[in-house]
Amino acid sequence: MRAELISTGTELLLGQILNTNARFLGQRLAKMGINVYFQTTVGDNPVRLAEAFNIALKRADLVIVTGGLGPTSDDLTKETVAEVLELKMLINERAMTHIEEFFKLRGRNMPEANRKQALIPEGATLIPNKVGTAPGMIIEKNGKIIVILPGPPVEMEPMFTGTVEPYLRKKEGKERSVIVSRVLRILGMGESSVEERIKDLVDGQTNPTIAFLAPRGEVLVRITAKAATEAAAGKMITKVEKEIRKRLGDYIYGADDDSLEKVVAGLLKKYGLTVSVAESCTGGLIAKRLTDIPGVSENFLYGVVTYSNESKINLLGVSPEVLEKHGAVSEETALEMVRGVRQAGGTDIAVSVTGIAGPGGGTPQKPVGLVYIAFADRNTAIVQRYLFTGDREVIRWQSANVALNMLRKYLLMYKG
Numbered sequence: 526m527r528a529e530l531i532s533t534g535t536e537l538l539l540g541q542i543l544n545t546n547a548r549f550l551g552q553r554l555a556k557m558g559i560n561v562y563f564q565t566t567v568g569d570n571p572v573r574l575a576e577a578f579n580i581a582l583k584r585a586d587l588v589i590v591t592g593g594l595g596p597t598s599d600d601l602t603k604e605t606v607a608e609v610l611e612l613k614m615l616i617n618e619r620a621m622t623h624i625e626e627f628f629k630l631r632g633r634n635m636p637e638a639n640r641k642q643a644l645i646p647e648g649a650t651l652i653p654n655k656v657g658t659a660p661g662m663i664i665e666k667n668g669k670i671i672v673i674l675p676g677p678p679v680e681m682e683p684m685f686t687g688t689v690e691p692y693l694r695k696k697e698g699k700e701r702s703v704i705v706s707r708v709l710r711i712l713g714m715g716e717s718s719v720e721e722r723i724k725d726l727v728d729g730q731t732n733p734t735i736a737f738l739a740p741r742g743e744v745l746v747r748i749t750a751k752a753a754t755e756a757a758a759g760k761m762i763t764k765v766e767k768e769i770r771k772r773l774g775d776y777i778y779g780a781d782d783d784s785l786e787k788v789v790a791g792l793l794k795k796y797g798l799t800v801s802v803a804e805s806c807t808g809g810l811i812a813k814r815l816t817d818i819p820g821v822s823e824n825f826l827y828g829v830v831t832y833s834n835e836s837k838i839n840l841l842g843v844s845p846e847v848l849e850k851h852g853a854v855s856e857e858t859a860l861e862m863v864r865g866v867r868q869a870g871g872t873d874i875a876v877s878v879t880g881i882a883g884p885g886g887g888t889p890q891k892p893v894g895l896v897y898i899a900f901a902d903r904n905t906a907i908v909q910r911y912l913f914t915g916d917r918e919v920i921r922w923q924s925a926n927v928a929l930n931m932l933r934k935y936l937l938m939y940k941g
Contacts, residue, residue, distance in 0.1 A: 526697065528554055528561045529585035531577055533592035533602055534676055535568035545678055546591045553685065557693060558702030558751060559587065569599040571608075578609050582669055587693070592676030594659035596638040603662065603673055607646040610666055617645040620660045627658050652688045656680045663692060670696070704751050705758035707766060710779045711744040712930050719744050722772045726765065733758075733765050742913075742923040743785075775937055778930070785929045786814040792936035793824035800932065801827035801870030803841055803862045803877040805853065806896060808832065810925045811878065827870025831862065841865030852891070854879050859897035859908045867901050874902045874935065876928045880911075882920045896924045900931045 530550055536542045547564050554561050563584065567577045574593075581588045593602030607614050621643040628635040642659050645651065652661030652672075657680045664671040672689055674681045711719055716739045720727065723746075727735050733750035748765050752758035770777055779788050793800060802811050802825075812828035815821055829840050834853055837843040842865040843858060851857040859879050867875035880896030887893035892912070899908040911927060913920045 526559045526586045526693075527584070528559050528587040528589065529563040529565065529581040530561060531574075531581060531588065531590040532564070532566045532676075533569065533574060533590065534566075535570075537566050537592075538568050546676065546681055549678065549682055550589060550591075550685065553690065555704040555706070556755075557690070557697070558704055559693065559697075560704075569593065569601070571601045571605045574602065574605045575609050578606060582609075586668070587670045587672070589672045589674065589689075591674045591681055594642065594661070594673065594675045596636065596641050596658070600641075603644070603646060606664070606671060606673060610646065610664065610671070612646040612648065612664070612666075614644045615647050616640075616643050617651060617660070618643075619651060620645060623653070623660065624658045650692075652684050654680055654684060656683065661688070663689065702751055702753055703755050703758055704749060705755055705762065706747050706749040707759075707762050708781050709746040709748070709766065709769060709773075709777050710783060710785075711746065711773060711776050712742075712778050712785065712926060714744065714773070714776045716744045719746065719773065719776075723769055726768060733761050735765070741919060742926050775934065778933060784814075785926060785933065787818055789929050789932050789936070790815060790818040790821045790824065792933065792939075794820070796936060796939050796941070797824075798874060798936070798939070799824050799826050799870075799872040801825075801866045801872040801875045802829075802928075803866035803875070804828070804830050805832055805837075805862075805877075805879040806882040807878045807921050807924050807928075810921055811876065811928050814925060814929065826872050827866065829866060829869075837862060841869065854881055854891055854895060854897065856897055856908050856910065859899040860901075860906050863899035863901040863906055863908075874900070874932065876900050876931055878924050878928050880920070880924060882917045882924075884917060894920050896920070896927075898924065898928050898931065900928075900935065902935070 530547050532544050532547055537544050551561050565577045567574050590602055593600045624639050624642055625635055639658055645662055646664055649662040649664045654660050659675040661674040661684050674684055716737055733748050736747045738745040748762045750758040750761040778785055804811055809830045815825045831837045831840055834848050838845055841862050843861040847857045847861055859877050862877035863875050866877060877899045881887050881893050883893035894913040896911045896913060897908055899906060913923045
């Protein structure tokens, strides 16, 4: 079965609302083995919606439309679909009763406009809405399946899992399959370098398939398999994953929903080590990401944001002479910061970050994106220089990534 998703709402096109419906439906359909080949977003315009719907009918077996089922004049999804399919709109008594009860239970009079929500295309199967007033519907015509659902995720998601998903599984019958993906998370190696190391696997892919993503300074390798069961697909993925891990080694820091901070927190707990953090340009981002992990308080003991030179001197013991001679953004300052915060926190290890996140403050000698990141344990301290590109948020995120990755790499080598 080939599917297409149509999301309606001008607010989606304007970027005012994130389209989480497409993500949810894509994930759920993949688990059912249904291929989603196209996603379309269209505003609250019946002409453009009709055009998008006609195109979808030509290239998909299953079309799922979300949004535009409200009581206002700009909610025209089911009316437009009915017009394209040449179906009459009829009052559904079951839907009407539900809407009336919805308002009655809340002690409110039902606005006349809400009667519009009980109009259903002729022959459609009703999808009950236990949260709101807008029912969904399933229409079968000319060998196509059309599913229409409300836009709010709190309404759409339970309607899909409770009614649409069982309906589609029954339609697929014995030919049902699943699509399973595993994502490997990589840091410290660029996308082109990753591809170079596994290019023969990519070139020879059939099932499973391999794809690359590169969000915010890391690389994701997605392995996707289609099989009759999740166990069978997982077995196919594991074979490819083992080969990729063999070639990329410790550049892979986690898989699927693993975050870098979660991995670091787990390793700190495993070895019973404590850590402290001194941050300048990242403004507490490293500490924030670590403290997002439940239970990390046993290992993360001390974090300071020393944005000014005075705070670096007073809280970390950075030498005024070092700041005067080398500046706040320098190798020397990063080293004094990391030694100072480890001593102040009384921890086993520490990291520090100082840099220029921009957009201003850069010079030819010290441009925007220049960052020094240092690490220290009880015996030694090291510092590395980086020149990141991107806006302020990207530079700060990449800096935090590298600092956390320094901790991860040390902990992977830790022998007590």
